[in-house]
Amino acid sequence: DAGVTQSPTHLIKTRGQQVTLRCSPKSGHDTVSWYQQALGQGPQFIFQYYEEEERQRGNFPDRFSGHQFPNYSSELNVNALLLGDSALYLCASSSRGVSGNTIYFGEGSWLTVV
Amino acid sequence: QQQVKQSPQSLIVQKGGIPIINCAYENTAFDYFPWYQQFPGKGPALLIAIRPDVSEKKEGRFTISFNKSAKQFSLHIMDSQPGDSATYFCAASKSGSGFGNEKLTFGTGTRLTIIP
Numbered sequence: 700d701a702g703v704t705q706s707p708t709h710l711i712k713t714r715g716q717q718v719t720l721r722c723s724p725k726s727g728h729d730t731v732s733w734y735q736q737a738l739g740q741g742p743q744f745i746f747q748y749y750e751e752e753e754r755q756r757g758n759f760p761d762r763f764s765g766h767q768f769p770n771y772s773s774e775l776n777v778n779a780l781l782l783g784d785s786a787l788y789l790c791a792s793s794s795r796g797v798s799g800n801t802i803y804f805g806e807g808s809w810l811t812v813v
Numbered sequence: 814q815q816q817v818k819q820s821p822q823s824l825i826v827q828k829g830g831i832p833i834i835n836c837a838y839e840n841t842a843f844d845y846f847p848w849y850q851q852f853p854g855k856g857p858a859l860l861i862a863i864r865p866d867v868s869e870k871k872e873g874r875f876t877i878s879f880n881k882s883a884k885q886f887s888l889h890i891m892d893s894q895p896g897d898s899a900t901y902f903c904a905a906s907k908s909g910s911g912f913g914n915e916k917l918t919f920g921t922g923t924r925l926t927i928i929p
Binding site: 739801 | 858
């Protein structure tokens, strides 16, 4: 049973560029959330997708956008990259309607903006 | 607004000792409290979680103690080993079927070092 998978694992971008990160949720999960974890900090909630719609959003600018596909996989897009966007981006999956609220994380995508 | 406060920031314990990490929350709507373990360069891995209807939960060497009236919960690691050296995060969320109930609010993390 595959867990949460993310790609790419590492990438380097230049200020002003755009980046797309990808996530496949754990088998049986239908809800995907994205988190940003800066070095030495706890993960911060970006947004959550369910049934291909953004359901809740954290305190992140519109430069951060996402998408969920019919197979429940998801993408995180960040436009006009800033140096401060350098962080580990984590995808988390869960299953709506299943009691327990267990949330699993992928290994993350390390983004460095130079 | 930091809704989950975690302490200490770092902790050094000898092998076999019992490190204790504490968290306090503000939002009384939270009713799901997981702990995650994170090794360098890896994503957070779920360790153990508790709901407010119990005051303690044990899974292997890991124990969560929960004090609903004080809005505090803590992680104890029994018989700690050097392999337990990692960063530990507490988190909180609301359960139920409403949207947003998978949103985790994390503490700031505790860097735990177990020395042989």
